[in-house]
Amino acid sequence: MKPPDSDNKRRHPRFPLQLHVEYQRGTDYVFEWTENLSEGGFFIRTEQAFPQGSALELTLSFPGLLEPVNVEGRVAWIRAPSLSQCGGVGVEVDNEGGRRRLADLALRAADRERGKTCSFSVLIVEDNESIVRSYERVLNHIAQTTEGQVKIHFASNGHSALNELKNHAVDLVITDIYMPIMDGLTLIENIRKQDFTRNLPVIVVTSGTGDERERAAKLGVRAFLRKPVQFSHILQTIVALATANAV
Incomplete structure (x- = not known):
């Protein structure tokens, strides 16, 4: 049709x-x-x-x-x-x-x-360097048309992500499941244990099984992204909604 x-x-x-x-x-x-x-x-x-x-x-x-x-x-x-x-x-x-x-x-x-100011902080947890570069390319393009800023922090595994969360206040975590040292589900479990991150929104990026989604759902995750992810649409949406919320 x-x-x-x-x-x-x-x-x-x-x-x-x-x-x-x-x-x-x-x-x-x-x-x-x-x-x-x-x-x-x-x-x-x-x-x-x-x-x-x-x-x-x-x-x-x-x-x-x-x-x-x-x-x-x-x-x-x-x-x-x-x-x-x-x-x-x-x-x-x-x-x-x-x-x-x-x-x-x-x-x-x-x-x-229209270029209104926004401020929002996201932690992206991803061990694939090519995917990280894709995020960065989109961010550079968005930065040219946005007066405010969406701050993006990167971590290559769950352990590094926890350190980032200790040092930087973020509004959203987008994490892969399969990573070295500490996987995404273990990361989410640790996020839920800490008072200062317990209610932090999390989006899970996965191509995995229903069991993984069920485990993540029990940890309060409601939104999942299937690989391959359209980075530009996700980041543009974050900028658009953050802009409106800040005005």
Whole structure:
């Protein structure tokens, strides 16, 4: 199925907000995030086979930056997966309350594009140097268009991450699972044991098993990213939401 016509897209500018998606009726699909969002709806990257026209009740959120937002919509169009992009569904929101919520989120993204000041600190725990360089390239690009700053701290394993947390106050941790010296799950266990980090939001990056996700969920992790991660969308979302929260 094809997306809405170009005139509809122009009426509702789209912003690359990557928000965590939870289905209110319950599902095991924990890796699902929006790809973009507008006042009229949003696109979800998903492997689920939603029929066109089916009704969805969703919660959109981002750990540490956006409290859960409940939205109802319907599947307006379907994108089949290809070699260059994953599949997904375009969700259209018709009710006034849902559109107001989306309009607020779109305004946050627009504020970021206008260059408003923001301040937010993230610890990324990743042992793969090429992935770290990918984060840094995106950060350098974002820094050129943002007056404020999103501070990023890097650690190559869980032990180094704990030292970073002792020396720097951060607002969010994004961690891999498989790392030398101390893995991501052990890191999260230690984070939850410390008074000053017990409630720290954590996003887990993994391509691992359901057992790992279950262990992480028991430690308070609700958001998971499946490898390979779209670094630009995640960091742009952090900047957009941090900008709005700081103003």
